[in-house]
Structures are given as structure tokens and as C-alpha cells.
Amino acid sequence: MGLILKYNIRNLFVRRVSTLMTLAGIAMVVAVFLVLMALAQGILSIGEVTGDPNQAIILQKGTNAETSSGIRDEAADQVENIAAIPRDAAGPVVSRDLFIVIMLTRIGGGSPVNVVVRGVTPRAFDVHAEVRVDGGRRPKGNEIVVGRAIASRFEKLGVGDKVRFGRRDWTVVGHFDAGGASWESEIWADLTELQADARRGNSVSSLYVRLNRPEDLGTINDALAAVSDTKELKAMSVRDYFAGQTGTARALQVVGGFITFLLSLGAGLGAMNTMYAAIGNRAREIGTLRALGFGRFVILASFLFESALIGLAGGLLGCLIALPVNGLQTGTMNWVSFSESAFRFQITPLMLAFGLAIGGFVGALGGFLPALAAARRPILASLRAT
Amino acid sequence: MSDVLVEVAGVTKEYRRDDQAITVLEQLSLTIPRGDFLALMGPSGSGKTTLLNLLAGIDQPTAGRITVDNKVITGLGEGALAKWRSRTTGFIFQLYNLIPVLTAYENVELPLLLTSLSRAERRQHVMHALDIVGLADRAKHFPRQLSGGQEQRVSIARAIVVDPLLLLADEPTGDLDAKSAEEILTLLQRLNREFRKTIVMVTHDPKAAARASRTLHLEKGKLVEAAA
Numbered sequence: 001m002g003l004i005l006k007y008n009i010r011n012l013f014v015r016r017v018s019t020l021m022t023l024a025g026i027a028m029v030v031a032v033f034l035v036l037m038a039l040a041q042g043i044l045s046i047g048e049v050t051g052d053p054n055q056a057i058i059l060q061k062g063t064n065a066e067t068s069s070g071i072r073d074e075a076a077d078q079v080e081n082i083a084a085i086p087r088d089a090a091g092p093v094v095s096r097d098l099f100i101v102i103m104l105t106r107i108g109g110g111s112p113v114n115v116v117v118r119g120v121t122p123r124a125f126d127v128h129a130e131v132r133v134d135g136g137r138r139p140k141g142n143e144i145v146v147g148r149a150i151a152s153r154f155e156k157l158g159v160g161d162k163v164r165f166g167r168r169d170w171t172v173v174g175h176f177d178a179g180g181a182s183w184e185s186e187i188w189a190d191l192t193e194l195q196a197d198a199r200r201g202n203s204v205s206s207l208y209v210r211l212n213r214p215e216d217l218g219t220i221n222d223a224l225a226a227v228s229d230t231k232e233l234k235a236m237s238v239r240d241y242f243a244g245q246t247g248t249a250r251a252l253q254v255v256g257g258f259i260t261f262l263l264s265l266g267a268g269l270g271a272m273n274t275m276y277a278a279i280g281n282r283a284r285e286i287g288t289l290r291a292l293g294f295g296r297f298v299i300l301a302s303f304l305f306e307s308a309l310i311g312l313a314g315g316l317l318g319c320l321i322a323l324p325v326n327g328l329q330t331g332t333m334n335w336v337s338f339s340e341s342a343f344r345f346q347i348t349p350l351m352l353a354f355g356l357a358i359g360g361f362v363g364a365l366g367g368f369l370p371a372l373a374a375a376r377r378p379i380l381a382s383l384r385a386t
Numbered sequence: 387m388s389d390v391l392v393e394v395a396g397v398t399k400e401y402r403r404d405d406q407a408i409t410v411l412e413q414l415s416l417t418i419p420r421g422d423f424l425a426l427m428g429p430s431g432s433g434k435t436t437l438l439n440l441l442a443g444i445d446q447p448t449a450g451r452i453t454v455d456n457k458v459i460t461g462l463g464e465g466a467l468a469k470w471r472s473r474t475t476g477f478i479f480q481l482y483n484l485i486p487v488l489t490a491y492e493n494v495e496l497p498l499l500l501t502s503l504s505r506a507e508r509r510q511h512v513m514h515a516l517d518i519v520g521l522a523d524r525a526k527h528f529p530r531q532l533s534g535g536q537e538q539r540v541s542i543a544r545a546i547v548v549d550p551l552l553l554l555a556d557e558p559t560g561d562l563d564a565k566s567a568e569e570i571l572t573l574l575q576r577l578n579r580e581f582r583k584t585i586v587m588v589t590h591d592p593k594a595a596a597r598a599s600r601t602l603h604l605e606k607g608k609l610v611e612a613a614a
Contacts, residue, residue: 003488003492006488291471293468293471294472295464295465383479
């Protein structure tokens with residue numbers, strides 16, 4: 001049946017203009033779909049990358065954000081006594097973090113936006129093993145290190161620059177990488193210095209701990225509840241914590257899916273229009289094929305193939321249009337910390353496959369009724385058409 | 387093997403147009419022996435093309451029965467009839483009905499796709515058919531690159547490529563100049579005499595009918611005695 005397919009393919013070239021217009025319509029749908037999904041995937045990946053199942057965060061009960069959580073020094077000391085928390089030569093592997101939001105101006109101006117400053121002890125680098133500071137220099141005194149994702153997006157965050165927030169000027173002594181994790185959108189300072197600058201005394205916002213195994217979370221929560229100093233605290237896995245923060249991405253996926261669906265209907269109707277015109281112009285050819293002995297099914301399949309082929313080509317073009325956004329970096333508001341989270345658009349092979357499938361499906365769907373009409377038309381009626 | 391290839395027995399064909407039944411063929415009976423070259427003549431609306439379509443199995447009678455090569459084709463289902471057409475009949479259209487996007491070779495190959503022949507066997511059949519109509523050198527040409535007479539010859543090659551029992555031609559010279567028409571008629575005559583093809587040809591043109599071995603006249607859906 002290669003010849004019949006050749007017949008369909010050559011006809012696409014005969015009516016170049018209408019083929020191209022239909023194809024372009026479908027390409028736009030696929031491109032919009034891919035860009036929206038790449039955006040959602042980018043936001044999601046912050047949570048996924050950050051979500052090491054062996055990391056847990058301990059917060060005050062009643063809050064799901066570090067911004068609004070406070071933990072006193074005594075409680076933090078108690079937590080370090082919990083048996084399920086691993087220890088090394090330097091003691092329990094617990095990172096005490098102070099979480100503060102400041103305002104910085106983006107490169108290119110505009111009004112300042114919120115950025116997270118995290119006060120950390122050297123322990124932070126043990127708990128968050130994925131964090132690597134260029135040159136290995138960790139902040140002391142008035143020094144800060146800046147996550148790679150925001151270093152290039154804000155003014156005065158280059159190594160050696162001084163930036164003012166709180167009650168003093170801070171010197172950037174390094175940039176750090178965290179493999180795409182959320183920390184890359186933060187500034188890290190020494191905990192004691194930040195506590196003093198922000199007048200927070202000895203209290204912290206959260207504790208991060210490494211777990212020997214993810215199941216230890218329950219044991220830790222039991223241990224927290226058993227002591228009066230810590231019974232107002234709760235532990236959750238870092239993965240769950242960030243999953244809660246990426247609700248924006250889920251919403252985006254739903255909205256993106258809905259927009260794609262609506263656009264697909266439009267493109268499908270376009271394809272339908274094209275195919276109705278095509279079978280109208282080729283009625284006599286269809287009649288001839290039927291008279292030669294080709295069955296209705298062959299006619300149906302052949303026109304369905306022709307339409308699906310336009311759709312697939314449109315899908316491919318859409319992928320090519322969307323592909324350049326892959327890796328493009330941008331920022332979004334994190335609605336839990338109300339601060340800037342930087343991320344990259346991510347187009348995955350699965351998305352591309354989906355894009356192609358949408359194209360083919362829209363083409364086939366739009367071609368179905370016309371192909372059916374072509375197949376059902378009586379031979380004599382087709383032959384008499386001019 | 388019976389000498390009769392086609393038997394039309396009491397065939398009536400009616401069309402309905404708004405509640406009104408129009409009788410195109412009325413109680414028509416005729417037999418066509420093997421090897422016949424029959425011309426069907428008659429004024430417009432006499433039912434000659436309808437008769438041809440019934441013989442070709444692309445239309446069904448309202449009443450009566452048509453038998454071809456001892457097989458009753460009346461009442462066959464859609465699929466069975468399509469299969470029967472592809473093996474038994476070759477149809478030659480007034481306007482050639484070649485597929486514009488396919489070459490002469492590919493147009494002739496089309497009916498062979500419905501057989502189980504291999505690509506090499508198909509090639510042999512196609513080239514043989516094109517050779518018979520004298521267009522082997524035009525195999526790679528598209529219909530738009532051919533003259534009307536050449537297009538009709540490709541259409542004839544397409545009709546004979548499966549070596550059908552019955553060739554049906556609907557005004558095969560109706561759209562051609564006198565010289566091309568002569569060539570087509572000579573070709574049909576040769577297919578009849580040299581290759582023993584049974585041919586039924588609908589025509590308006592007495593000169594065309596004169597090339598057939600016999601002529602039947604239809605008027606208002608009935609056969610009338612031949613004038614000549």
C-alpha cells in the first residue's frame with residue numbers, strides 16, 4: 001500500500017498553502033503546550049531536586065513555611081539529643097537555619113523583590129551535601145555566599161561586591177551550586193552574625209537533619225512529642241515540604257492542559273476544514289479508486305493518514321519552535337516564602353513525545369469526519385463530481 | 387466453459403427523486419458472448435451509461451439479475467463487489483480519471499495493489515500493459531505531461547493490467563480529437579481481436595460504434611432493433 005501513502009503525501013504538496021496553514025496552526029498549539037509544560041516542569045524540578053528523601057526539616061507546628069516558624073535555642077538543643085538523628089565526629093548532624101527575607105533589585109532595574117537570606121552554621125554543608133561553594137570558602141563575619149541561580153539576576157552579587165541589607169554591608173566571597181536545588185535561589189550568611197544583625201537572639205527558623213533512612217521520620221516525630229521543649233515542633237521530609245511549595249506548578253500544568261485542549265479544538269477544526277476541501281476537490285479520484293476496487297476502509301485510512309501526517313509535521317514544527325526555551329532561566333514568586341525562586345525551563349523527551357502525539361492526534365481527529373465522508377460517499381456520486 | 391460471458395435478465399433500474407420514481411432501465415435482458423465487442427448507443431438519458439455501470443458492478447439494479455462468468459453479481463455486498471470489480475472488470479472513463487499526483491506507471495500499478503503480486507511481478511505487468519498501449523517510454527510522466535490521447539491510453543493500460551474478463555468503456559473517445567479517437571478505437575479493436583478481450587463500449591459516435599462487432603440501441607430504458 002506504499003503507493004496509496006505516496007498518493008496522500010504528494011497531495012499534501014499539491015495544496016501547499018492550505019497544508020502549511022493547517023500545519024502552522026497545529027505547530028502553535030504544540031509550541032504553547034510545550035512552553036507551559038516546560039515552565040511547570042522547571043518549577044517542579046526545584047522541589048524534586050531539593051527533595052532528598054534523606055533530609056528532613058523540623059518546623060514549629062501550625063506552619064508550613066520557614067518564614068513563619070521560630071525555634072528556641074533550648075528546643076534545638078533537645079532535638080540534637082534525639083537518638084534517631086545520626087552523629088559524626090563533630091556531634092549530631094543538625095543544621096540550625098535562620099530564614100530571613102530581604103529586598104534586592106534585579107539587574108535591569110524595576111522594583112526590588114524578595115530574596116531569601118539563610119543564616120547557617122558549618123553543619124549546613126554537612127546536611128546539604130549537594131551545596132558546593134566555589135573555592136570552598138564559607139561565610140564568616142560580614143561575608144555571604146550567593147546561590148548561582150540568583151547571582152546573575154541581581155545587582156551587586158558578584159564575588160567581591162558589597163551588598164547592603166539589614167544593618168550593614170555584606171561582602172560576597174563566593175557563589176555556590178546546589179545541583180538545581182532551591183538553595184541556589186538563596187543567600188547564605190553565618191548564623192550568629194545574621195541572628196545579631198536581625199536581632200533574633202538565639203532563635204532559629206528551622207532545623208535540617210539528615211536521616212539514616214526515610215522511615216526514621218516517624219521515630220523523630222515521636223521523640224519530639226515526648227519532650228515538653230520540643231512538643232510544639234514537627235518533622236517532615238524535605239521532599240514533602242517543597243512539594244507543598246510547588247503547587248503553582250501543578251496549577252500551571254492543569255491550566256496548560258486546559259489551554260492546550262481549547263487550542264487543539266481550534267486547530268482540529270482548521271484541519272477538518274482543510275480535509276473537507278481536500279476530499280471535495282478529489283471526489284472524482286476517490287470514485288475512481290473505489291471503481292477500481294479499493295474498499296471504503298482503504299479510503300478512510302488513507303485520508304486519516306493524510307490528516308494525521310499534517311498533524312505530526314505540525315507537532316514536529318511546534319517542538320522545534322519550543323525547543324529554544326529549554327534551559328532558559330527565569331524567576332518566579334514562591335508563594336510560600338514570598339521570595340524569588342529561580343528556575344530553568346525544562347523540556348523533557350517525554351514532553352516532546354507528547355507534543356508530537358498531540359499534533360498527530362489533532363490532525364487525525366480533524367481528518368476523521370472528512371475521511372469518513374469520503375469513504376461513505378456512493379461511487380457514482382463521487383464519479384459524477386467535477 | 388460457456389460461450390456467454392454476461393447475462394442480463396429482466397433488469398430494471400429506478401431512481402427516486404423527491405417521491406417521484408424515474409425508470410432508467412425497464413425489464414432489460416441481453417446476453418454478451420465471450421470475445422464480443424459491443425457498442426451501446428442511444429440518446430442522452432436512454433440508460434446506456436446506467437447499464438454500463440451495472441455491468442461494472444459500481445451500481446446495483448432495482449430488479450432483475452446480472453450474471454458475469456457464471457457468477458451472479460446482483461445483491462453482492464459492498465466488499466465482495468469491490469473485490470469482484472478489482473479482478474473481473476477494467477473500466478475506461480470518458481475523462482480518463484487518472485490520479486494527477488501519480489505517474490503513468492503508478493496509475494497503471496494501482497489495480498495491482500489489490501492483488502498479491504510482488505513488486506517485481508507488478509513491474510512486469512505494468513510495463514507489459516504500457517507496452518501494449520505504446521507508452522512504455524512515458525512511464526515516469528505525470529498525467530499533466532501527457533496529451534489527452536496518451537492519457538486515455540494510460541487509462542486503458544490501467545484497465546487491462548489485471549487481465550480482466552470484461553472491459554467497460556464509457557464514451558472513451560468523447561473528449562478526444564479525431565486523430566486520437568482513431569488511435570484509441572484501433573487499440574480497443576486490437577485488444578478485442580488480438581487479446582480476445584470482451585468489450586462493452588458506450589458511445590454517441592457512429593464512427594466509434596462502427597469499429598465494434600455489433601451495436602445495440604437503447605431508447606427510454608429499452609433495447610430497440612439496430613438501425614443498421
